[in-house]
Amino acid sequence: xxxxxxxxxxxxxxxxxxxxxxxxxxxxxxxxxxxxxxxxxxxxxxxxxxxxxxxxxxxxxxxxxxxxxxxxxxxxxxxxxxxxxxxxxxxxxxxxxxxxxxxxxxxxxxxxxxxxxxxxxxxxxxxxxxxxxxxxxxxxxxxxxxxxxxxxxxxxxxxxxxxxxxxxxxxxxxx
Ligand SMILES: [Mg+2]
Numbered sequence: 001x002x003x004x005x006x007x008x009x010x011x012x013x014x015x016x017x018x019x020x021x022x023x024x025x026x027x028x029x030x031x032x033x034x035x036x037x038x039x040x041x042x043x044x045x046x047x048x049x050x051x052x053x054x055x056x057x058x059x060x061x062x063x064x065x066x067x068x069x070x071x072x073x074x075x076x077x078x079x080x081x082x083x084x085x086x087x088x089x090x091x092x093x094x095x096x097x098x099x100x101x102x103x104x105x106x107x108x109x110x111x112x113x114x115x116x117x118x119x120x121x122x123x124x125x126x127x128x129x130x131x132x133x134x135x136x137x138x139x140x141x142x143x144x145x146x147x148x149x150x151x152x153x154x155x156x157x158x159x160x161x162x163x164x165x166x167x168x169x170x171x172x173x174x175x
Pocket of ligand 1 (some may be wrong): 013014015016017129130131
């Protein structure tokens with residue numbers, strides 16, 4: 001049997017990377033603001049052959065602040081506003097202060113699941129996130145990491161850019 005070719009992938013954090021960080025959980029579509037230029041940046045990555053997979057901690061589910069159905073409505077809306085460019089959303093419903101879950105970032109179980117389900121080539125893939133736990137998880141998986149931040153901070157990421165648009169320019173420039 002012929003083995004399918006492995007795919008390259010961009011793993012994306014959601015809040016603060018795709019949509020504006022609200023400082024709280026986003027439970028309603030009305031509170032969702034996609035960052036300017038993100039949809040075009042995602043489409044550019046797709047045109048370069050990358051899978052786009054969102055991995056997001058959504059502990060508000062465990063806290064009872066919103067349901068899985070409400071989260072699906074938010075993710076459907078993100079897809080609608082980003083030209084359906086995202087291949088999959090994986091989320092952790094856990095709350096880190098309640099359990100040190102392997103699913104919850106910086107745990108890596110969701111990455112491992114996606115890598116297996118989509119037959120991903122880690123050596124050609126990237127993690128983009130705006131917090132330390134994103135970078136820790138990405139490094140544990142041997143992904144190249146980009147921190148989105150305009151602050152004076154560093155978590156041993158491979159690169160740092162001020163937004164997703166600049167991160168995409170960087171990736172396309174390197175690959
Ligand atoms: Mg974030």
